[in-house]
Amino acid sequence: MGRSRPPLRDQLLEASLRLFAVRGYRGTSLQDIATEVGCSKASLLYHFSSKEAILGELLSPTAQAADELNERLAALPDDQVTVAAVEGFVELALRFRREVTLLLSEAEEATKTPVFDKSPGDRLVHELAARSAREPDRLRAWMVLGAVAVACASGPDLPYEEMREQMVSTALRMLDPGAGGA
Amino acid sequence: MGRSRPPLRDQLLEASLRLFAVRGYRGTSLQDIATEVGCSKASLLYHFSSKEAILGELLSPTAQAADELNERLAALPDDQVTVAAVEGFVELALRFRREVTLLLSEAEEATKTPVFDKSPGDRLVHELAARSAREPDRLRAWMVLGAVAVACASGPDLPYEEMREQMVSTALRMLDPGAGGA
Amino acid sequence: MGRSRPPLRDQLLEASLRLFAVRGYRGTSLQDIATEVGCSKASLLYHFSSKEAILGELLSPTAQAADELNERLAALPDDQVTVAAVEGFVELALRFRREVTLLLSEAEEATKTPVFDKSPGDRLVHELAARSAREPDRLRAWMVLGAVAVACASGPDLPYEEMREQMVSTALRMLDPGAGGA
């Protein structure tokens, strides 16, 4: 009955995510997080063994979702992978919006976390490029990644479905060399 | 007598840029920079009054270039501004590649610097969206910003001209709602 | 149902003695002890009001034995006290071997404990010196104390009887100024 887990732990995670996103990982001290929640720093470190552990726990669901997405994409034939990759990534980025913001600006720190051993970002770029190894294809794939991530991080706040559609269609247009330019 | 090696001041700026990009602004200490160049911490602080000043000086040319670009764009009629904005931003991002990488991951820190009082990024988004206030247009503009910035930061290393063309054409495709989508 | 394992309290004392001897008093945390035994730190502090109390309880039997020894020695005439003191101290050191090790390296901490108000060590030195106040006699008495204590702490592990004999005879030789030297 009711929530089984203690609230403080979740409060701490929530506050950490908020502060990390605003001031950055290094820019946020354990004291900041504790003060925000209203508990002592020692209490914080009772729940999480270290600052890095907080980041890990914060990013782990996102990493897992990304891994699952990559797994799903790996099973698809080449001609279907692009659309699926775009849709999958856009949905993931919208679902873990703040986490993606974090990853964008704290990439260096995040990769030290054991959660991101095999960088899911690189695998995703591979699929977005329709498994092509051609440099122009890879460049466009990186652009898609950046477009979606930055839009989620800094873009305007539209309703979910509208944002999803806009981002998916724009991203597909980026990847279609046949479409019209100027 | 000709200078045998670049003056210390320039060496320090170069080393700072390199280290900031790799370890982040807060992740880099004054000691790190001094050690990298091989001079004393006191010498460093003789040339730059504070750590923040280094970041400011590092970003100032980029900010100035962005301001000039925005000035130029402001003089253009609505139907020409999109193409000009895209081409201008891509060229700027390529010219100040490492600086843009820094800005991307240290946005919070950078905005504290007096150089970026009136965020040139926001103005640029305004122009990229062809001065439209419609949210979908602004969203696409942010996507272009992210696409170009991330591609410069993490994308593959292609020759200048090839990279420029690819990025410009892809960005224009993003902004053209008439082109083919799903 | 007979108790399957020794009661928690005794387990804690045993673990404390072992850990104190290896890592030192300050080098051992309450968490270490609790973890070693497999109970919570709070449980530990239910049985012992403080860390110092553990040390006190650990050392109290040794202190009591030393006091009794001193009492016994006090009743002896001067010409018998040396042999009795040596034999008594050697046996005591062997019986409380690990405790003596602790006392040797944590003397400072131990003396803060109320158990050791009137240092039994000083009284023992007095007896070992055959109640002489001459400095050379006192010096030799301290040497005996150190010899036996260090041998118990760091020396080889011989059978009880052999160790006892060796230590007693060696100690008596130390105290006999008439015996041959260089």
Added chain:
Amino acid sequence: MGRSRPPLRDQLLEASLRLFAVRGYRGTSLQDIATEVGCSKASLLYHFSSKEAILGELLSPTAQAADELNERLAALPDDQVTVAAVEGFVELALRFRREVTLLLSEAEEATKTPVFDKSPGDRLVHELAARSAREPDRLRAWMVLGAVAVACASGPDLPYEEMREQMVSTALRMLDPGAGGA
């Protein structure tokens, strides 16, 4: 006009030695040392990279002297080594009296220091036992070690020459099985 007071670095070493001997290594904080000398903690850490480094530097001369003694002893024939070892060790212990006190009570910490890679104590015991591997001989050697160390640490404060003679003759008596016992 000669320097009015010793340079800060030496003051710090002196204060560290004094405090370590009284309160123990772990019982002494960097703040304690800094306060004792009257400088800031950061100043302390400017001169010594860590707390462990202070201990290392404190013990290094003693370790070197012990190594030299062991080297000298190694070159002696078996029948001369005992006397030389005793005299050498006594003189060393008197010369580095406070350091030996430290080693006696902080053995665990000291052995972590790189200065004491190959424990000079074990080598010294080997020589004091006249290179015998017999357990009783080794036991007596440990007793000598303890006797001298503890006498220096806790014994009365006699003039150097008197103390030296007393300790040497007593130690030799310990090691001579032929001398009178029970």
Added chain:
DNA sequence: ACAGTCGGGACAACCCGTTACT
């Protein structure tokens, strides 16, 4: 109901070491 036992959660004070800066 009640004393004895145990543990999850919390905290003040402190630790060693680093930072930007003088």
Added chain:
DNA sequence: AGTAACGGGTTGTCCCGACTGT
């Protein structure tokens, strides 16, 4: 060469709820 302020992390200690067996 020197420092104040802060960094992350650990210490010993404690509160209070939840189990025993009686």
